[in-house]
Amino acid sequence: MTIASSSPPSRLPVGSVEGARTKPRTKRAGAGENRGDGRLAAVFIAPALLGFVVFLLWPTLRGIYLSFTRYNLLTPAEWVGLDNYTRMVQDPIFWDSLTVTVEYVIINIGVQTVSALAIAVLLQRLTQSALLRGIVLTPYLMSNVVAGIVWLWILDTQLGIGNEIIAAVGADRIPFLADETWAIPTIALINVWRHVGYTALLLFAGLQAIPGDMYEAARVDGASEWRMFWRITMPLLRPVLAVVLIMTVIGSFQVFDTVAVTTGGGPANATNVLQFYIYGAAFGRFQFGYASAMSVALLVVLSAITVIQYRLTRAGQSDLG
């Protein structure tokens, strides 16, 4: 949905920024003319607003409050000031898990974005087959936990069919999920496998908004596919790509389920990603105050990354026009 609204209708002579600015103005004027509609609007917004306040705003505020307390959920929270934050800064496992998470995000997003872009472009330039689009999306229909378990079995060092094949061709078995160096890349690629189709379809939708006559004109001028990709596709896809990146990076930082079912944070904390560490502190050790402090840190990191990404990629503006 975000994608559709951020890529403007192709036939607009002016840039999307102005187009976007004019639209709400007319809407606001309409709302002013009829007060009854305003009340009706309020009624329609109420459930969503209620949901937002109850499930997002209130938990966030309470989480921030709890990060300043010692709290085990069953006895009243006790105010401890900045203790949890001091502990966090001095906790080597926290920094280690942040590093591991960043490592995961870089591999996951890097590989996923490049592959998704390649798939999207191929889907657009080579075929219009809905069947192919469906196939590309298939892994995404599977739950993360199921995908994780299936890959866990395939990649098991001793019994997995993947390693049986590796052994059959005479190579050494690879402890994909049980070795320090392999574990994070393996989990990152399992999630690429699951998400790449979905990401590709989002980008494909963005590509559909690029007018076909641009490619025709370029071809008449004798441009190669490669040149068209860099000169037409990439610049015009940028706003969509930027939004997709922001969304996938946020999702990637929150990786949890695949880790939980494949490695449980091991071997020796090698895949102890931040969300997993937070979960363990809260639901394993009942340190909800400390877990809240780490969650707040994750919120700050994600907000900062999103703002930087948004600025760098000029996600709100289009070059089409």
Place this chain on the structure above:
Amino acid sequence: MRIRTVAALTGALALSLVSGCAQGAGTGASANTVTYWLWDANQLPAYQACAKGFEKQNPGLKVKLTQLGWDDYWTKLTAGFIAGTQPDVFTDHIQKFGQFADLKVLEPLDDLGIKDADYQPGLAANWMGQDGHRYGAPKDWDTVALFYNRKMANDAGLTAGQLNDLAWNPKDGGTFEKAIAHLTIDNKGRRGDEPGFDKNNVKVYGLATNGGGDGDGQTQWSTFTASAGWSYTDKKRWGTDYQYDSDTFQSVIKWYFGLAKKGYLAPFTDYNSQSNQANTQVAAGKAAAAFDGAWMVSSYDGFKGLDIATAVTPVGPTGKRATMMNGLADSVTKNAHNKQGAKKWVTYLASNECQKTVGSYGIVFPATPDGTKAAVAAYKKKGIDVSAFTEPVADKKNFTTFSYPITNYAADVYALMHPAMQDVYGNGKPVSSLDETNDQINLILDQ
């Protein structure tokens, strides 16, 4: 008008959602129902039989049993404590006892009249909290022994008599290490103790791996550390000082994980708590033997086409054999919806009557001596010899049994020891690194 209708509908929907939640909170609890949770699916029929006996004796009271897998069990129980949807009675594990005591979610059971002498030694005493109150009624017990593939042992020329008469030491591993080495075969058919053995291409490991063992090493290293004279903490129960920094402990760990470097013990990378535990390695023919608990007897017995036997744990430097004896208990939750009924049900669960019934199913050793006898007879009927598990409890001269460490902050100990032992086993980190982990643990316990 239309707006009002919408508002009314929204309100009605919201109300129905809220009341729906409230209904869910009850989870079927009422004055004449007792809710009971357990994790072992194999034991469900036995406890259903007990529930029938209980309901006959207590007309008007009903027991509602729920079985959940081990991982889900604890997550759901925790969530239940928080949300108030906990069961009235649940199967409790000593590993979690300290934490539940800290969180004050258990109901004291002093008035049930549980006597130490009615149960196998040590089982009742383990469930006394630091405050002097009882929080669990003894339910069952298990020990650890060596499961082995009889055909592989025969092929190696090892008899049952020899495998039951092994000794080990941390210097050269003794006859135990020799036997494990001899059971190991590389991909060219050479045994672990033969010249030219290729430790990097092993077809069958002498000993299966059950991972690093966290802080307890129940089915990994605990039989060795205990028969070397080491204990987890300074006191038998509720100790305040862990001893992972002891030279004895570290020398045993170094030797034990060293077996993997020699190619006799499956490497850490072969272990996965989800897909490849020790029993799977034995079932798949990738390992000849495995240390495992009595709760696994039926599983090993069920491996198709494999003849699995058991042997007692080896004699250690102390001159004794050692095995962890762990006992489960039934606990009542502090906020139980039906506390009176819950206490009645726990009293019945701890009675000889119920324990004999459970024993007759031959799936677990109940805590009372008569219950244990019934179980041994039932196993015998199925053609399973369980003496490797029962002997350690009966023969105090040659065996030492010891319990899981019972201390505060068990979850923190786990969180620190779990990766630390993986580091030693999987990444070859020196055992002396456990000094630092031990300091961290004791610092937490000193709080």
